[in-house]
Amino acid sequence: MRVVVQRVAEAHVTVDGELVGRIGRGLLLLVGFAHGDGEPQIAWMADKIAGLRIFDDAHGLMNAALRDVHGRILAVPQFTLLADCRKGRRPSFAAALPPETARPLFERFVARLESLLGDTVPTGRFGATMQVHLVNDGPVTLAIDRS
Numbered sequence: 001m002r003v004v005v006q007r008v009a010e011a012h013v014t015v016d017g018e019l020v021g022r023i024g025r026g027l028l029l030l031v032g033f034a035h036g037d038g039e040p041q042i043a044w045m046a047d048k049i050a051g052l053r054i055f056d057d058a059h060g061l062m063n064a065a066l067r068d069v070h071g072r073i074l075a076v077p078q079f080t081l082l083a084d085c086r087k088g089r090r091p092s093f094a095a096a097l098p099p100e101t102a103r104p105l106f107e108r109f110v111a112r113l114e115s116l117l118g119d120t121v122p123t124g125r126f127g128a129t130m131q132v133h134l135v136n137d138g139p140v141t142l143a144i145d146r147s
Contacts, residue, residue: 001031001032001033001034001037001041001042001045001145001146001147002031002032002034002081002082002143002144002145002146003029003030003031003032003045003049003081003143003144004029004030004078004081004141004142004143004144005027005028005029005049005052005054005141005142005143005144006027006028006029006030006134006136006139006140006141007026007027007054007055007136007137007138007139007140007141008023008025008026008027008028008074008134008135008136008137009024009025009135009136009137010022010023010024010025010134010135011023011026011028011074011132011133011134011135012074012132012133012134013074013076013122013123013124013125013130013131013132013133014130014131014133015124015125015128015129015130015131016128020122020123020124020125020130021074021076021122021123021124022074022122023071023072023073023074023122024071024072025069025070025071025072025137026066026071026072026073026074027049027052027066027071027072027073027074028073028074028076028132028134029049029073029074029075029076030076030078030081030132031075031076031077031078031081031106031109032077032078032079032080032081032082032096032102033079033082033096033097033101033102033105033106034082034095034096034097034147035095035097036147037097037105037147038105039108041146041147042105042108042109042112043112044146045109045144045146046109046112046113046116047116048144048146049066049073049113049144050065050066050067050113050116050117051065052065052066052142053065054140054142055068055069055071062140066117067117072119072121072122073113073117073119073121073122074121074122074123074124075106075109075110075113075121075122075123075124076123076124076130076132077102077103077106077123077124077126077127079093079096079097079099079102080093080096081096082095082096083095083096099126099127102126103126103127106123106126110123
């Protein structure tokens with residue numbers, strides 16, 4: 001499982017001009033699943049992200065978590081995170097789970113985040129071509145892997 005975490009001042013995702021998810025301050029998550037991913041990876045990743053201390057505290061230090069700043073999460077499925085670009089010029093996506101397997105994992109990941117945070121987590125649309133708009137805050141961008 002691979003997640004790119006971006007601290008944002010705001011973010012939203014559209015599909016064919018339709019707004020499907022929007023947040024203000026918080027985290028934009030780009031989420032990809034690999035072969036072998038399951039409940040242990042989902043639980044570890046959701047717990048890690050919910051507790052990440054990457055927001056400024058009262059002293060301007062990165063010491064506050066999402067709950068501390070009343071932030072939200074926007075989660076976007078993105079199989080291209082699992083691309084292998086080592087050979088040739090066309091990426092291989094063989095490491096990424098097929099949509100019918102990845103979709104339920106993505107839904108369980110979002111449900112776990114909602115449970116941990118006590119808030120709904122807006123999402124992108126699985127399998128759609130999406131336009132993701134964000135104002136990266138910092139910028140702070142982390143890539144987190146869990147296999």
